[in-house]
Amino acid sequence: xxxxxxxxxxxxxxxxxxxxxxxxxxxxxxxxxxxxxxxxxxxxxxxxxxxxxxxxxxxxxxxxxxxxxxxxxxxxxxxxxxxxxxxxxxxxxxxxxxxxxxxxxxxxxxxxxxxxxxxxxxxxxx
Numbered sequence: 001x002x003x004x005x006x007x008x009x010x011x012x013x014x015x016x017x018x019x020x021x022x023x024x025x026x027x028x029x030x031x032x033x034x035x036x037x038x039x040x041x042x043x044x045x046x047x048x049x050x051x052x053x054x055x056x057x058x059x060x061x062x063x064x065x066x067x068x069x070x071x072x073x074x075x076x077x078x079x080x081x082x083x084x085x086x087x088x089x090x091x092x093x094x095x096x097x098x099x100x101x102x103x104x105x106x107x108x109x110x111x112x113x114x115x116x117x118x119x120x121x122x123x124x125x126x
Contacts, residue, residue, distance in 0.1 A: 001034075001051040004059070005043055013041065080106060 002013045016037050020026040026033040031051060038047050050056055070079055070086040078089040078099060089102050 001047065001053075001056040001059075002038065002041075002043070004050060004056070005047055006041055009041060013037065016040075 003010045006013070017028075017034070020033060020037055021028045026036070031048070034051060035048055066086070067077075067079075071088045072079065072091070074091070076093070077091050078094070080087045080089050080103070087106070089106075090099055
């Protein structure tokens with residue numbers, strides 16, 4: 001729901017939600033949690049109404065569908081999304097150094113000629 005209001009701030013909001021759940025012990029099943037986290041962003045009743053809407057439920061279902069399509073079946077998982085393609089970087093606990101190595105190779109290294117890897121688009125896996 002938040003993405004529909006402030007798409008450029010979605011990662012900051014997500015970070016705040018993670019802190020609320022894991023650090024502060026707020027209930028992730030209680031809509032009051034989402035309302036409280038949205039307040040500093042200036043979101044009001046319109047946000048809550050959209051949060052409760054069929055459209056928000058549909059968007060959430062699409063997010064879960066994309067997660068399943070790229071191989072995410074649990075938490076935590078890290079997925080690299082670029083050009084409507086997704087690659088599962090890590091699943092479960094992974095030391096930062098390993099993630100950093102993978103990301104450095106993925107983002108900084110030029111692709112090898114003719115190389116292809118396992119990846120999925122938002123329309124499904126190849």
